[in-house]
Amino acid sequence: xxxxxxxxxxxxxxxxxxxxxxxxxxxxxxxxxxxxxxxxxxxxxxxxxxxxxxxxxxxxxxxxxxxxxxxxxxxxxxxxxxxxxxxxxxxxxxxxxxxxxxxxxxxxxxxxxxxxxxxxxxxxxxxxxxxxxxxxxxxxxxxxxxxxxxxxxxxxxxxxxxxxxxxxxxxxxxxxxxxxxxxxxxxxxxxxxxxxxxxxxxxxxxxxxxxxxxxxxxxxxxxxxxxxxxxxxxxxxxxxxxxxxxxxxxxxxxxxxxxxxxxxxxxxxxxxxxxxxxxxxxxxxxxxxxxxxxxxxxxxxxxxxxxxxxxxxxxxxxxxxxxxxxxxxxxxxxxxxxxxxxxxxxxxxxxxxxxxxxxxxxxxxxxxxxxxxxxxxxxxxxxxxxxxxxxxxxxxxxxxxxxxxxxxxxxxxxxxxxxxxxxxxxxxxxxxxxxxxxxxxxxxxxxxxxxxxxxxxxxxxxxxxxxxxxxxxxxxxxxxxxxxxxxxxxxxxxxxxxxxxxxxxxxxxxxxxxxxxxxxxxxxxxxxxxx
Amino acid sequence: xxxxxxxxxxxxxxxxxxxxxxxxxxxxxxxxxxxxxxxxxxxxxxxxxxxxxxxxxxxxxxxxxxxxxxxxxxxxxxxxxxxxxxxxxxxxxxxxxxxxxxxxxxxxxxxxxxxxxxxxxxxxxxxxxxxxxxxxxxxxxxxxxxxxxxxxxxxxxxxxxxxxxxxxxxxxxxxxxxxxxxxxxxxxxxxxxxxxxxxxxxxxxxxxxxxxxxxxxxxxxxxxxxxxxxxxxxxxxxxxxxxxxxxxxxxxxxxxxxxxxxxxxxxxxxxxxxxxxxxxxxxxxxxxxxxxxxxxxxxxxxxxxxxxxxxxxxxxxxxxxxxxxxxxxxxxxxxxxxxxxx
Numbered sequence: 001x002x003x004x005x006x007x008x009x010x011x012x013x014x015x016x017x018x019x020x021x022x023x024x025x026x027x028x029x030x031x032x033x034x035x036x037x038x039x040x041x042x043x044x045x046x047x048x049x050x051x052x053x054x055x056x057x058x059x060x061x062x063x064x065x066x067x068x069x070x071x072x073x074x075x076x077x078x079x080x081x082x083x084x085x086x087x088x089x090x091x092x093x094x095x096x097x098x099x100x101x102x103x104x105x106x107x108x109x110x111x112x113x114x115x116x117x118x119x120x121x122x123x124x125x126x127x128x129x130x131x132x133x134x135x136x137x138x139x140x141x142x143x144x145x146x147x148x149x150x151x152x153x154x155x156x157x158x159x160x161x162x163x164x165x166x167x168x169x170x171x172x173x174x175x176x177x178x179x180x181x182x183x184x185x186x187x188x189x190x191x192x193x194x195x196x197x198x199x200x201x202x203x204x205x206x207x208x209x210x211x212x213x214x215x216x217x218x219x220x221x222x223x224x225x226x227x228x229x230x231x232x233x234x235x236x237x238x239x240x241x242x243x244x245x246x247x248x249x250x251x252x253x254x255x256x257x258x259x260x261x262x263x264x265x266x267x268x269x270x271x272x273x274x275x276x277x278x279x280x281x282x283x284x285x286x287x288x289x290x291x292x293x294x295x296x297x298x299x300x301x302x303x304x305x306x307x308x309x310x311x312x313x314x315x316x317x318x319x320x321x322x323x324x325x326x327x328x329x330x331x332x333x334x335x336x337x338x339x340x341x342x343x344x345x346x347x348x349x350x351x352x353x354x355x356x357x358x359x360x361x362x363x364x365x366x367x368x369x370x371x372x373x374x375x376x377x378x379x380x381x382x383x384x385x386x387x388x389x390x391x392x393x394x395x396x397x398x399x400x401x402x403x404x405x406x407x408x409x410x411x412x413x414x415x416x417x418x419x420x421x422x423x424x425x426x427x428x429x430x431x432x433x434x435x436x437x438x439x440x441x442x443x444x445x446x447x448x449x450x451x452x453x454x455x456x457x458x459x460x461x462x463x464x465x466x467x468x469x470x471x472x473x474x475x476x477x478x479x480x481x482x483x484x485x486x487x488x489x490x491x492x493x494x495x496x497x498x499x500x501x502x503x504x505x506x507x508x509x510x511x512x513x514x515x516x517x518x519x520x521x522x523x524x525x526x527x528x529x530x531x
Numbered sequence: 532x533x534x535x536x537x538x539x540x541x542x543x544x545x546x547x548x549x550x551x552x553x554x555x556x557x558x559x560x561x562x563x564x565x566x567x568x569x570x571x572x573x574x575x576x577x578x579x580x581x582x583x584x585x586x587x588x589x590x591x592x593x594x595x596x597x598x599x600x601x602x603x604x605x606x607x608x609x610x611x612x613x614x615x616x617x618x619x620x621x622x623x624x625x626x627x628x629x630x631x632x633x634x635x636x637x638x639x640x641x642x643x644x645x646x647x648x649x650x651x652x653x654x655x656x657x658x659x660x661x662x663x664x665x666x667x668x669x670x671x672x673x674x675x676x677x678x679x680x681x682x683x684x685x686x687x688x689x690x691x692x693x694x695x696x697x698x699x700x701x702x703x704x705x706x707x708x709x710x711x712x713x714x715x716x717x718x719x720x721x722x723x724x725x726x727x728x729x730x731x732x733x734x735x736x737x738x739x740x741x742x743x744x745x746x747x748x749x750x751x752x753x754x755x756x757x758x759x760x761x762x763x764x765x766x767x768x769x770x771x772x773x774x775x776x777x778x779x780x781x782x783x784x785x786x787x788x789x790x791x792x793x794x795x796x797x798x799x800x801x802x803x804x805x806x807x808x809x810x811x812x813x814x815x816x817x818x819x820x821x822x823x824x825x826x827x828x829x830x831x832x833x834x835x836x837x838x839x840x841x842x843x844x845x846x847x848x849x850x851x852x853x854x855x856x857x858x859x860x861x862x863x864x865x866x867x868x869x870x871x872x873x
Contacts, residue, residue, distance in 0.1 A: 028705060028706070029706060032705070032706065034705050040829050040832060040833075041833075043572055043573070043616065043617050043618075043833065044573075044619075049573075049574075049575070051575045051576075051577075122578065122579070122581075122582050123573075123574040123575050123578045123582055124574055124575020124576055124577040124578040125575060126578075127575075127577035127578070193619060196619045197618070197619050197620075208709075209709060211628075211821060212617050212618045212625075212826075212829070213617075213629075213821050213825050213826055213829050214819075214821035215708065217708065217709065235705055235708065237701060237705065237819065238819055238821070239700055239701075239819045240816050240819065240825075241684075241700075241816055241817045241819070243684050243687070244684070244687060244699070244700045244817055244818070244819060247687050247688065247691060247692040247699065248699050248700060250692060251691070251692055251695075251699060253699050253704070253705065254705075399567075400567060400831065400832040400833070400834065401571075401572070401832060401833065402567040402568055402569060402571055402572055402832065402833050402834030403565070403567040403568075403834070405568065405571045405576050406567060406568035406571060406834075409568075409571070409576075445580045446579070446580075447579070447580050447583070448576070448577040448578055448579050448580075
């Protein structure tokens with residue numbers, strides 16, 4: 001026994017020596033920014049393909065767009081475009097003198113190639129601009145390089161020019177180096193296969209290394225047209241586990257954590273070495289009901305669920321926390337033209353009575369499908385508990401994004417919790433996801449459209465929204481936008497917002513100049529670090 | 532007798548191939564009948580149905596499942612495991628990049644768990660029902676009962692965040708990323724080959740905690756099994772005879788006991804090693820370890836079935852090979868087998 005104990009102690013001592021003999025870490029260097037995040041959804045670095053928020057942050061620094069949106073002032077400012085002229089039929093952009101990371105000059109031909117490429121690829125990234133009438137067939141005739149520095153974009157349909165500019169300032173409007181991309185075209189793919197894993201932009205950084213599920217390393221490029229960034233390297237490190245990210249931030253191994261759970265975000269409250277920030281994305285955590293199925297095809301049942309059956313305030317306080325706030329109108333409450341929230345609150349007894357009057361005294365059973373990630377699973381579980389008090393039995397079905405989105409697109413659900421994103425900071429733009437459904441028939445198969453997925457026929461509201469998008473006089477447009485929101489609330493919507501969606505993040509107080517962009521397009525060239 | 536052994540080997544190899552084929556069929560069919568759509572991950576949620584259909588056709592997903600299977604099988608026989616949606620790379624390249632990280636972690640874990648678990652189990656058996664035996668049993672029980680996730684977080688809080696004894700999540704500190712050109716993919720080996728001891732020690736500081744946590748759960752099993760094997764042997768006549776002849780405990784262990792439990796131990800270690808290779812998913816997620824577990828988890832989340840099927844096949848193959856080699860070891864280590872073969 002004595003010998004055994006000695007051996008055990010010796011073994012433990014060896015382990016301890018191995019552990020402590022390693023160097024302790026230093027704080028991240030002042031010329032390197034390290035972001036702890038989840039890279040699970042980063043599956044393409046092609047700016048005309050990738051649409052995930054984390055992808056956007058990487059691409060926003062590797063590519064420039066013609067124009068960009070300043071969330072502080074809500075103004076559009078030029079990136080590659082020094083100025084632009086708006087007339088009745090289109091917009092003319094005048095480009096600045098700039099070079100790509102490759103050394104090639106940025107020309108209007110590159111800008112035209114990039115935008116046309118967006119519509120030719122015709123993936124999710126194109127959806128925002130396609131609502132303005134652009135498509136793969138007309139893009140080449142509408143978007144043209146006039147000369148080396150002048151790009152002309154003609155309107156496809158009557159549009160509000162500011163709305164088009166907002167959407168062009170999104171990530172898919174990034175300008176790629178057409179000379180480089182064209183060297184790598186295969187099978188008529190517009191260089192997509194190559195651009196998925198390579199970058200060809202004119203931003204302050206270029207992607208030096210991308211190891212899926214591990215890291216993305218950006219390196220400052222000497223060819224950047226703007227002020228030289230203080231960071232030589234920016235490293236996005238895949239840290240999927242929130243508590244691990246929290247510890248890394250506390251120890252100084254990462255500078256920013258932007259995939260933390262609500263409790264981990266709260267753990268930094270009151271700590272002077274850290275700053276809690278949030279990007280108000282303009283999107284929502286929504287609830288979709290399948291209006292093509294019993295009993296959700298009954299508008300009264302939908303109204304009871306939405307207006308009486310869910311404890312929005314309670315869920316916002318206990319679950320959503322820094323991830324958002326309660327909101328049922330499909331326009332964020334801070335945006336111009338947004339109306340007041342309706343009086344929708346958790347009133348189970350009244351809801352139960354109304355259900356009985358609607359012909360369901362014994363309630364009924366439903367399923368709610370959600371992607372298995374916070375805070376959506378917890379919200380779904382809370383809704384399950386809330387609706388149980390109205391006599392509605394709900395089974396929660398969790399799945400991966402690939403599963404749940406496929407079922408949403410196929411109208412295969414009772415209740416489902418999607419999340420939406422914004423593409424322009426206006427109430428009208430926000431209404432796109434909730435009041436847009438040109439043809440509800442199954443044959444239309446408009447699976448990219450959230451309202452169509454809920455099998456919700458809204459021809460009148462759709463017509464009013466289209467009319468509003470073509471009204472150039474803001475004073476006439478605003479009443480239409482307000483009316484649309486009122487109509488929406490009164491219509492027992494089959495897909496409606498529950499919570500405005502925020503992206504919380506925690507920064508080390510050493511970081512300065514990091515302004516989280518609502519759409520993930522945070523530029524890093526102005527970021528600095530202090531000791 | 533030699534002919535019989537070759538025939539036996541051949542049979543076992545045949546069984547291995549059949550098992551692999553069945554694994555392929557089951558994994559492939561499950562992957563294709565799941566209500567998941569990898570196309571959405573590529574073209575995006577808001578793309579229109581025509582784009583979905585075009586991409587589905589490009590990936591061959593518009594074909595009936597049996598045709599997809601034969602296409603996959605014929606590619607597989609030519610060494611092509613398909614392309615990963617997640618990365619756009621051939622799956623075989625992705626697996627070759629991710630597997631060394633897991634191999635390094637699991638190998639260190641099995642070494643630690645063996646070095647500690649076997650002596651612990653044998654000692655516990657020798658001093659049956661003593662305080663040491665009770666201690667070993669509690670240690671085993673805790674290792675079995677507490678989830679690896681909890682251990683991982685606990686380890687990070689104590690050894691990384693509080694005591695600062697070890698490096699944090701990831702294989703190496705951020706400022707050392709990308710300094711070593713991968714040769715074997717095993718960072719400890721590559722950094723030594725490159726003569727970069729700073730990276731080596733840094734990598735040691737990063738791997739030691741996840742390896743210990745993985746090792747602990749494996750050690751619990753190894754300790755328990757070793758104790759049980761040893762107890763069984765301690766009651767045998769040859770041990771009593773050795774004691775009567777005045778042999779020391781050390782002599783009894785090394786000269787008599789170990790050779791007799793070696794066969795069973797090899798099987799336990801092989802199973803544990805296989806389990807560590809395929810079961811490191813949670814540890815990899817907690818420690819941001821870019822290994823095969825994390826690769827397959829992400830692949831599964833976006834419905835990247837080429838990656839999932841290939842990863843499952845590789846892990847299945849490793850598991851079967853470990854079993855195959857433990858069977859071979861059985862032939863070599865069992866004295867009775869040796870006699871028959873001779």
